[in-house]
Amino acid sequence: MTRIDQEVNINIEMKKKPLFSVNQIIFYLSVLILIMAVVPLFIISRYNFMSADDYSYIQPSIAAWRANHSIFEVLKDQFVYAYHYYFDWQGTFSMEWLGSSIMVMIAEDHYYIGTFLTLGGLVVSELILFMLIGIKALGGDVYNTGIVSCLLIVFQILMVPYPVESFYWLCGSLLYTMGFNMTVLLYALMFHYLQHSYRNTGTPFKPGARITFLQIGIIILSILISFGNFISAIFGFASFICLVFAVWVRNLHGRVIVTLDAAVYSAFFIINVLAPGNRSRMDATGVEKNSIILSLLKSFGASGKYIISNLYPTVIILILLMIPFIIGIVKNKAMNGKKTFRYPVIFTLITYCLYTSQFVPTMYSLGILGAGRVINIYRLSLYILLFANVIYWTGWVLRKIYEKKPSLSAEHIRIKKRFLLPGLVMGGAAFLVAAYFYGGVTLTSVSAIKSLRSGQAAQYEAEYLERLKVLNDDSVTDVTFDAFSSPPYLLFFEDIKYDAGEWQNVHMARFYNKNSVVLRRPE
Numbered sequence: 001m002t003r004i005d006q007e008v009n010i011n012i013e014m015k016k017k018p019l020f021s022v023n024q025i026i027f028y029l030s031v032l033i034l035i036m037a038v039v040p041l042f043i044i045s046r047y048n049f050m051s052a053d054d055y056s057y058i059q060p061s062i063a064a065w066r067a068n069h070s071i072f073e074v075l076k077d078q079f080v081y082a083y084h085y086y087f088d089w090q091g092t093f094s095m096e097w098l099g100s101s102i103m104v105m106i107a108e109d110h111y112y113i114g115t116f117l118t119l120g121g122l123v124v125s126e127l128i129l130f131m132l133i134g135i136k137a138l139g140g141d142v143y144n145t146g147i148v149s150c151l152l153i154v155f156q157i158l159m160v161p162y163p164v165e166s167f168y169w170l171c172g173s174l175l176y177t178m179g180f181n182m183t184v185l186l187y188a189l190m191f192h193y194l195q196h197s198y199r200n201t202g203t204p205f206k207p208g209a210r211i212t213f214l215q216i217g218i219i220i221l222s223i224l225i226s227f228g229n230f231i232s233a234i235f236g237f238a239s240f241i242c243l244v245f246a247v248w249v250r251n252l253h254g255r256v257i258v259t260l261d262a263a264v265y266s267a268f269f270i271i272n273v274l275a276p277g278n279r280s281r282m283d284a285t286g287v288e289k290n291s292i293i294l295s296l297l298k299s300f301g302a303s304g305k306y307i308i309s310n311l312y313p314t315v316i317i318l319i320l321l322m323i324p325f326i327i328g329i330v331k332n333k334a335m336n337g338k339k340t341f342r343y344p345v346i347f348t349l350i351t352y353c354l355y356t357s358q359f360v361p362t363m364y365s366l367g368i369l370g371a372g373r374v375i376n377i378y379r380l381s382l383y384i385l386l387f388a389n390v391i392y393w394t395g396w397v398l399r400k401i402y403e404k405k406p407s408l409s410a411e412h413i414r415i416k417k418r419f420l421l422p423g424l425v426m427g428g429a430a431f432l433v434a435a436y437f438y439g440g441v442t443l444t445s446v447s448a449i450k451s452l453r454s455g456q457a458a459q460y461e462a463e464y465l466e467r468l469k470v471l472n473d474d475s476v477t478d479v480t481f482d483a484f485s486s487p488p489y490l491l492f493f494e495d496i497k498y499d500a501g502e503w504q505n506v507h508m509a510r511f512y513n514k515n516s517v518v519l520r521r522p523e
Helices: 003-016 022-047 054-068 071-088 093-106 113-137 142-158 163-168 170-199 209-226 230-249 255-273 276-285 292-309 313-334 344-357 360-365 372-404 417-438 444-454 456-471 503-511
Strands: 478-481 516-519
Touching (some): 022 444, 054 071, 054 093, 093 113, 113 163, 142 313, 142 372, 163 170, 163 444, 170 209, 209 230, 209 255, 230 255, 230 344, 230 360, 292 360, 292 372, 313 417, 444 456, 503 516
């Protein structure tokens, strides 16, 4: 064959090979969908502002911040605030301190930054964890792992049951959503550390700079989470128990360090549980606490009921759409002859118990699921653990297929590309129809676009700014406001009341140095 013929053949082969594979195209579309989902939520955050508990949270340090904008002074003053909070109302010491400190610095002029910390933190932390597990632990490629990760995160964001308490009302979101984000990030750091330990099993321990920084991050996050909101704290505590058991059974190189990490986490978690303010909080609710055993039993029932009630058709359709890509992630690990994906029933039981642990604090103290910001955490973690189970069971099925037919290799497990895109298009259409019936305008991104396009968000901001003029007018001491005409679903948490003695009114009046602040009664 002449050189010219060879060049012709090479050109023909290059023409036959597409620039992008089907999976690559779907991956880039998934990234685009994720961007399109979060951008409207960030945009609408600029129309947001303080309400309810926000005023009391930043009151102790706001004067110092206005005077010199000293971060150190804010952290010091809010530490004192959180210290008294630990004794007088509820534990959650670390997140009360960190969350309220952040609020002091952004609440008056840059309230929208809180959405970037909560929503942006959710996206970034989950992407890091999902990509690490999918690629490093399960052996998947960037494209299959990225598709599943991006679309799962989009689904979580769209289906948040109380989005204002998750991303926009900072008093709740910085305490709970940011605590959830930190928990996800802690898992990512622990995974990275364990992966390093697994690679170096049987070799002398050499603590390098990477391991040192990883451990510093793990300890800091452990303290913040274990001493923060109880939902994330108890989930992390239960996870550490399982992790310590696993690393000792597997005889991993870093098992002693992991055990020490768990001890640090447990120590601060116990201090959190023993906070005197917890009793004060329960007494204030007027509800008699349940026993530990009864709380556990109620939690198992409540979590099971919650899982069943939240398995919407949209969830089922999304899982079916993701199966081809999940197969692409796990097929190499499931069919390499090693003992992987062996105990799906045990995996499901463990993840169910971990999930149930989140329900224990509110079942113990209140006997109910909890506030919207707590229920948001239930929903976010539910979809993560649900997909984790789908991935594990898919790997188990592929492993069983391989055991029956050892000649089969991962290369033989292929999804026909010519059927993939049409199937995804039809499945995507079914998903959109289901989302319309089971979410509609309450889907976060849809609601944001609706409020922005209609001018509802701008009107809400204009009415707030009119209020702000009066509140900053020193000549006015007793203030009466009209109710907001059309507050956006995403941004509106709670307004002041008709009675000046209500706590919401008292906090706002105290913040702006007014004698009273009330809402005008409708005629």
